[in-house]
Amino acid sequence: MTPATAGGADAAESLARAAQAGIHRLAIPTPFLVGRINCYLVEDRPLTLIDTGPNSGKSLDELERALAERGHAIEDLELIILTHQHMDHVGLLEILARRSQAEVAALDLLAPYLENFSASATADDEFSQNVMRRHGIPSDVVAVLSAVGAAFRAFGSSGHVSRQLRDGESLHWHERSLRVLHRPGHSPSDTIFWDEQRRILIAGDHLLAHISSNPLLSRPLRPESDAQPHALLDYLASLQATRELPAELVLSGHGEPIVDHAALIDERLRMHQRRARKILAMLADGPLSGYEIALRMWGNIAVTQAYLTLSEVLGHLDLLVREGRVHEQEREGMVRFAAK
Numbered sequence: 001m002t003p004a005t006a007g008g009a010d011a012a013e014s015l016a017r018a019a020q021a022g023i024h025r026l027a028i029p030t031p032f033l034v035g036r037i038n039c040y041l042v043e044d045r046p047l048t049l050i051d052t053g054p055n056s057g058k059s060l061d062e063l064e065r066a067l068a069e070r071g072h073a074i075e076d077l078e079l080i081i082l083t084h085q086h087m088d089h090v091g092l093l094e095i096l097a098r099r100s101q102a103e104v105a106a107l108d109l110l111a112p113y114l115e116n117f118s119a120s121a122t123a124d125d126e127f128s129q130n131v132m133r134r135h136g137i138p139s140d141v142v143a144v145l146s147a148v149g150a151a152f153r154a155f156g157s158s159g160h161v162s163r164q165l166r167d168g169e170s171l172h173w174h175e176r177s178l179r180v181l182h183r184p185g186h187s188p189s190d191t192i193f194w195d196e197q198r199r200i201l202i203a204g205d206h207l208l209a210h211i212s213s214n215p216l217l218s219r220p221l222r223p224e225s226d227a228q229p230h231a232l233l234d235y236l237a238s239l240q241a242t243r244e245l246p247a248e249l250v251l252s253g254h255g256e257p258i259v260d261h262a263a264l265i266d267e268r269l270r271m272h273q274r275r276a277r278k279i280l281a282m283l284a285d286g287p288l289s290g291y292e293i294a295l296r297m298w299g300n301i302a303v304t305q306a307y308l309t310l311s312e313v314l315g316h317l318d319l320l321v322r323e324g325r326v327h328e329q330e331r332e333g334m335v336r337f338a339a340k
Contacts, residue, residue, distance in 0.1 A: 014249055014257035021198050022175065023251065026066040028053035030088045031155065034211075034254050037088045039063065040202060041070060044173040046078030046103070050193070050202060051253065054155040055091035063092065074099045081171075082106040083204030083253060084187045085113055085120075087156035094157040103162050105171070107182060109221040110189040111161035121153045127219035128307050134335055135314065136289030137306050145306055165191065178202070183242060185235025186213040188221045192242065199248040201261070207242065210255040212268055217311040232315025233322065236272065239265050276316040280325055280339060287329055287336040290314050 015025055022043040027036040031054065042048035053059040067073060077100040082090055084107075093114070097104055106114065113120045125146055132142045165171070167182035171193070178193040183206045193202040205213050215231035243265045250258035258264055279293055294302035294309040302309045317337050320326035329336045 010259065011256040014259060017249060018200060018251055018257070021195070021200060023200065023202070024070060025251065026063060028059050028063050028066070029056075030054050030059065031056065031152075032088055034088070036254065038251065038253055038255075039066075040251060041067065041072070042173065042176075043070070044175045046173065047072065047076055048079040048081060048173070049077050049096070049102075050081045051083055051089040051204070052080065052092035052096055052157075054088045055095070055157050056155060060092060060095065076100070077102040080104045081193070082110065082114075082161075083191050083193075083202075083206075084189045085110055086187060086205070087121075087152065089204065089253065090114065090117070090159065091155045091157050093159035097159055104159060105163040105165055106161045107180070107189050107191045108164035108166055109182075110191075111164050112223075113189070113221060114157075114159045114161055117156045117158040118153065121149075121156060124219050125149050128217070131217055131314075132291075132307060132310060134333065135310055136291035136334055136336075137310065141303060141306055181241075183238035185215050185231055185238045187216065188218050188229070190238070194245060194247070199246060201242075201245060201247040201250045203242075203250050203252050203258075205253040206238065207250055207258060207261060207264065208252050208255055209258050209264070212271065214308055215311060215315050216308065217314060230315070230318045231311060232272065233318050235315075236269065236319075239268065272316065272319070275312075276319045279313065279316050280320055283326065283337060283339040287338040289334065289336050290317065293317075293337075 024041045026039040026041055028039055030037050037053050039053055040050040053063055064074060074096055080096055080102045129142050129146055165180045167180060169180050171178045171180060176195055178195055181192045181194055183190045183192050186205050190204060190206050192204060192206050215235040217229055217231050220229055243262050247261050250261045252258060282288060282293055282296055290310050290313045293313045298309050317326060326337050326339055329338055
């Protein structure tokens with residue numbers, strides 16, 4: 001825990017402050033390494049759930065129990081809001097929307113993605129496979145990771161977004177307003193919700209207390225876009241924008257609340273600069289592929305979580321390319337990076 005994050009009694013105090021504002025954390029289990037997801041129940045008119053948890057019986061049971069502890073049922077929900085496209089945040093959407101008949105609100109870029117989650121996830125897999133092969137990950141590792149990805153797809157869900165949100169607009173309840181802010185990087189659809197009156201930020205996975213949000217290389221959501229995504233560069237710009245908000249409490253998608261988001265963001269920015277310098281030093285002895293760099297940095301983890309670690313490496317290489325310290329060398333469909 002850093003001074004910027006809340007743990008123990010401080011976390012309880014922060015969650016109590018949120019509860020006094022009518023925002024209640026519902027910690028729902030997931031099958032993923034990141035652990036439980038924090039869904040948030042906003043007790044206002046309309047009664048609102050922010051994020052859903054993954055599509056699993058255990059998650060649904062615990063969500064129902066958590067709602068019951070607050071005196072509510074799924075059928076009472078009037079609005080469901082989604083922070084981004086990852087399956088631990090949208091997986092129960094279809095079930096919850098059908099049972100509650102609630103309005104579903106999400107960023108306009110996310111709406112087409114969710115109309116057919118299976119097709120979107122398949123396109124994501126094809127994109128990631130091409131990225132992995134292009135940057136040196138062996139075909140057998142790509143095949144295994146693709147199979148794992150296909151198996152996990154069942155934890156996601158399709159759903160119709162009945163209210164498409166635009167960056168900068170405001171959502172209004174009886175007792176509050178939240179401003180919609182698009183913060184791409186961790187995913188292309190990352191959206192945070194800012195309560196300026198109470199200085200509370202609901203941040204999804206954009207900013208987490210215990211780990212740095214992984215800027216995952218993702219297929220662009222704009223159909224007309226054919227540009228190579230630069231997830232880390234987008235994420236750093238998003239962090240800089242979030243740093244300027246006068247937030248006193250940040251409620252994240254996983255883990256404990258954050259009480260000094262500026263200090264935490266400053267540390268994350270320094271960490272990314274340190275990692276970029278470390279990669280630059282690796283290139284002193286000659287060109288390397290993204291996967292070769294990942295293996296040197298993380299060893300076996302770079303095999304078992306190849307796409308996550310590759311995304312991290314390529315993000316820092318983007319930083320170095322932008323600074324003019326590194327350039328790409330492509331040969332026979334595979335890219336290596338060399339120091340200038």
